[in-house]
Amino acid sequence: MQVRLFPDVGQEAALRDTLTLCNEAANLVSAEAYRTRVYGKQSLQRLTYGRLKGMGLSAQPAIHVARKVAGTYTALKSSILAGNLGKPGSKRRRKAEAKPIAFRRDAAQPFDDRCLSWQIADRTVSIWAVGGRLNRVRFACSEQQYSTLVTHRKGESDLVHRDGKWYLYATCDIPDAQVKQPDGFLGVDLGIANIATTNDGTRHSGKGLNRVRHRNQRLRAKLQRIGTKSAKRLLKARRRKEARFATDTNHRIAKQIVAEAERTGRGIALENLTGIRDRVRLRRPQRVTLHSWAFHQLGQFIAYKAKRTGVALVHVNPAYTSQGCCACGHIAKANRLNQSTFRCTSCGFAEHADVNAARNIATRGAADWAAVSLPNAA
Numbered sequence: 384m385q386v387r388l389f390p391d392v393g394q395e396a397a398l399r400d401t402l403t404l405c406n407e408a409a410n411l412v413s414a415e416a417y418r419t420r421v422y423g424k425q426s427l428q429r430l431t432y433g434r435l436k437g438m439g440l441s442a443q444p445a446i447h448v449a450r451k452v453a454g455t456y457t458a459l460k461s462s463i464l465a466g467n468l469g470k471p472g473s474k475r476r477r478k479a480e481a482k483p484i485a486f487r488r489d490a491a492q493p494f495d496d497r498c499l500s501w502q503i504a505d506r507t508v509s510i511w512a513v514g515g516r517l518n519r520v521r522f523a524c525s526e527q528q529y530s531t532l533v534t535h536r537k538g539e540s541d542l543v544h545r546d547g548k549w550y551l552y553a554t555c556d557i558p559d560a561q562v563k564q565p566d567g568f569l570g571v572d573l574g575i576a577n578i579a580t581t582n583d584g585t586r587h588s589g590k591g592l593n594r595v596r597h598r599n600q601r602l603r604a605k606l607q608r609i610g611t612k613s614a615k616r617l618l619k620a621r622r623r624k625e626a627r628f629a630t631d632t633n634h635r636i637a638k639q640i641v642a643e644a645e646r647t648g649r650g651i652a653l654e655n656l657t658g659i660r661d662r663v664r665l666r667r668p669q670r671v672t673l674h675s676w677a678f679h680q681l682g683q684f685i686a687y688k689a690k691r692t693g694v695a696l697v698h699v700n701p702a703y704t705s706q707g708c709c710a711c712g713h714i715a716k717a718n719r720l721n722q723s724t725f726r727c728t729s730c731g732f733a734e735h736a737d738v739n740a741a742r743n744i745a746t747r748g749a750a751d752w753a754a755v756s757l758p759n760a761a
Contacts, residue, residue: 384531386524388508388549394520395549397512399489402544404513405448406486408435412452417483422460424453439513443497451493455484489544491552499540501553503532508551510542522551531555546623560693565650565752568697570745571640571685572704572737573654573678576722579636580737581643582745587636599625629677637684641694650695652748653682654704697755699747708732709742 390398412431416422421430428449435445459479462468468476498511506529507519524532538554570582577588602621606614644651656678689696707714713729720726725736734742 384524384528384536384553384555386522386528386532386551386553388551389521389523390517390549394517397514397517398510398542398549399544400514401512402490402492402542403488404439405444405492406488406490408438408440408445408448409452409486409490410483411435411438412449413455413483413486416452416456422453422456424450427453441498441511443495444492444511447493447495447498452484459484491541491543493539493541495539499542499551501532501536501540503529503536531557557691559690562695563648563693564756565695566648568650568652568695568745568748568752569640569644569647570652570741570743570748571654572741572744573656573681574737574740577737578632578678579640579681580735580741581640582738582741583643584735584738585639585643586735586737587639595628599628626677630680633677633681633684637681637688640685641688641692644689644694645692650697650748650752651685651689652744652751653685653696653698654701654744655698656682656701695752697748697751699744699751701744704740704743704747705736707743709734709739709746 388398411434412427415431416427419430421427428446431449432445435448436442440448463476463479468479470476494510500509502508502519505519506523507521509516509518510520511517532553532555535555535557536553537556540554541552543550543552572580574580577586579587581587599621603618603625606618606621640651686696688694703714706716706718708718708725708727708730710732711727711730713727715728717728718725719736721736723736724733725739726733
């Protein structure tokens with residue numbers, strides 16, 4: 384749960400000094416971990432605890448700094464094993480493995496309930512800082528967020544400084560709702576021209592959204608060609624702006640899809656898009672569009688919103704969903720006349736190509752759900 388902090392001038396200076404010190408300490412721990420090849424939480428804590436205390440950190444912040452570094456190296460190892468940084472010997476992978484992980488001066492810092500306490504009724508927090516504990520730092524949130532904090536807040540909170548603003552990311556442990564037996568499935572086809580299309584015929588995209596995406600691509604390419612220091616600074620700002628736009632759009636699309644499935648008592652069938660960027664072959668303009676949208680994030684948003692509402696969710700094999708006829712099952716490349724038109728060469732069935740694919744996904748979702756929930760039905 385993200386809440387906005389409103390520190391006064393003195394509190395803001397103390398928070399900035401705190402993040403700076405914590406991340407200087409994290410860089411020290413990271414360098415020591417890289418040098419000694421010690422990456423475990425407890426081992427790294429024992430190795431560096433004395434030096435962290437000597438830098439001015441209290442006991443709990445020192446422990447959290449060591450754990451933050453250990454967690455970062457664990458994430459790097461997992462990313463390498465998953466192939467996200469390329470094959471062994473690739474330039475990107477060698478660059479990641481050639482030096483210790485570095486932390487920005489304002490990188491996020493976790494705090495537990497010993498270092499940070501919430502006075503939710505007063506909408507203030509008390510937080511450990513370098514010069515002494517800061518009391519009554521104001522925060523703001525919506526009524527829904529307030530209710531979630533009161534009911535479900537549990538565990539650590541991360542202090543984040545982003546774009547000149549201060550935030551706390553509070554961990555909330557919300558139990559999943561009991562999954563309801565679905566009465567059919569809402570198939571969702573993810574694509575380039577239309578980000579998401581359901582088998583009901585709803586297409587979540589539109590000309591306005593695509594205009595924004597294409598404009599961002601043109602501006603990005605223009606700044607990359609210029610290549611000056613100021614252009615790179617603008618590119619960095621645009622990257623954050625585009626990320627916020629994509630996140631907001633994905634949230635709205637996911638909310639609409641889950642709400643429709645819940646309203647009609649259906650489950651949701653999604654394509655399993657693991658490895659799509661490695662296996663899909665597209666023309667250059669389409670590659671840019673594919674790689675510039677967070678389809679995985681959209682899938683994650685649909686998944687967690689479905690869990691909170693008890694909507695069943697299945698991931699299906701996407702093979703041939705775009706070439707197969709949802710009416711007769713005939714599969715052929717010739718069925719797909721162009722991006723938007725599907726006409727079966729066997730039975731003559733015609734439909735929007737994305738809607739046809741979504742119907743195939745819905746059918747596979749129902750079959751996969753039956754195979755898992757009723758394995759002995761046959």
